[in-house]
Amino acid sequence: MGCCNRRRGLLAGAVLGAVVAILGGILIPVGDSIIEGTVRKESVIEPGTTAYDNWKATGATVYRQFWLFDVTNAKEVLETGATPVVKEKGPYTYRTRFFPKANITFNPNDTVSFVLPHGAIFEPSMSVGPEEDIVTSLNLAVAGAYSLIPKELHVVLENMIKTSNSSLFHNRTVKEILWGYTDPMLKSPVGVFLPYNDTKDGPYNIYSGKDDISKVAIIDMWKGQRHGHLSELISPPLFSLSDASSFPPFLEKTKPLNFFSSDICRSLSASFQQSLNLKGIDVYRFNLHPDTMASPTRNPDNRCFCRDKATTKNCTLAGVLDISACKDDKPIYISLPHFLHGSESLRESVLGLNPNEEQHETFLDVEPLTGFTLRFAKRIQINMMYGPSKTVTILKKVKDYTIFPVVWMNETAMLDDEKADVFKERLVSRIQMLETIQYVLLGVGVSVFVLCLISYCVVRRKDSKIA
DSSP: OHHHHHHHHHHHHHHHHHHHHHHHHHHHHHHHHHHHHHHHHHHSOSTTSHHHHHHHSOSSOEEEEEEEEEESOHHHHHHHOOOOBEEEEEEEEEEEOOSOOEEEEEOTTSEEEEEEEOOEEEOGGGSSSOTTOEEEEEOHHHHHHHHHSOGGGHHHHHHHHHHHTOOSEEEEEHHHHHHOEEETTTTEEEOTTOSOTTOEEEEEEEEOSSSOGGGTTBEEEETTBOGGGGTTTOSSOGGGOBOSSBOOSSOOTTSOEEEEETTTTEEEEEEEEEEEEETTEEEEEEEEOGGGGOOTTTOGGGGGGOOOTTTTTTTTOOSEEEOGGGTTTOOOEEESGGGTTOOHHHHHHSBSOOOOHHHHOOEEEEOTTTOBEEEEEEEEEEEEEEOOOSSOGGGTTOOSOEEEEEEEEEEEEEOOHHHHHHHIIIIIHHHHHHHHHHHHHHHHHHHHHHHHHHHHHHHHHHHHHHO
């Protein structure tokens, strides 16, 4: 009788183990559904969600680091036509994006409107020197006037330069070059990022994701214009782009991330590179696609950024984009720092440049379930152009059109420890706990089932021999 009870107990244990294993197996798809539901709920941009908290105010301190290009042979360039030699000077670091989004309005069509206030505070401890450091830089006013004034009127430009005692290069402080100064030739303010402080970017209108989570954070309008009105400058159009602070959830490694950068009025595309762990959170790293700055002959999406065929060698020059059309016709060319991925001729026209993938590439670290960007580095370079002239004295020795680097910028941020803990508590830890329960039940159930089944067979065989 005791043997029978023992066998029955083992059979019951096997059945119980099977039930527990089945329960664990059932919980996997059920758990996945719960996880998906949790992510969908927390990814909607509305008050009370993790997405809203991350979106309204950046969860990290955003810095803009600037490296300015100091011309070391300005006199030789003017007098003998020597190739300019530059040496980068920096970083000069500013804290930016410290204001939360403003004028937030939730619209009946499940979109959200807002503006991004601008501000910059100098961080001496993170800089190589004070804002008053002097840099021998390209004269923004002269280069700009050269691009805008037709050759037939270069006599006017010559007179403007001589009257104001201006030259192709000048000595200015870091603060003046970045944020502005009154130019003696134009008698008006000039600066690479003028105006910036106390200005706003936008308004933006984006989808909240409430009606369709696959559209969350996608831009509906920018400055009151829908994608159709901006199609000449933006490809892909806005309806497939976010502002890069977040993306629709459930990212796939095989699909690129498309986002819009208002700094350069340009859509950008990033491809998956590797998986990383950031403060205990698994993230996907996406790097800017090399073809982003390719010539229009290789990347037709860039055809609208080639406006001057003489400067760009009939639009075959890779690595620079003319964004003057969206900068009030200011003659600005953007590139990656040190003309990374650019034509070799760019670095032959200006010596001293050393592109480096690790230091100069743009990347995004995005949490794949939620689509939240937890760390990023946006790196771009601002350039202007000058060229030869038979009339303008300071340009008579110039041999060819030159796209000249003025400054490159690294805008970077990383989720801080406090926000990382909140993110893990509200989302990641719940998901991990559910997944742990699923696999523990499955593992324990299978183990009990197998152990009891084997024990039952052993006992039964032993009892048979005794009988």
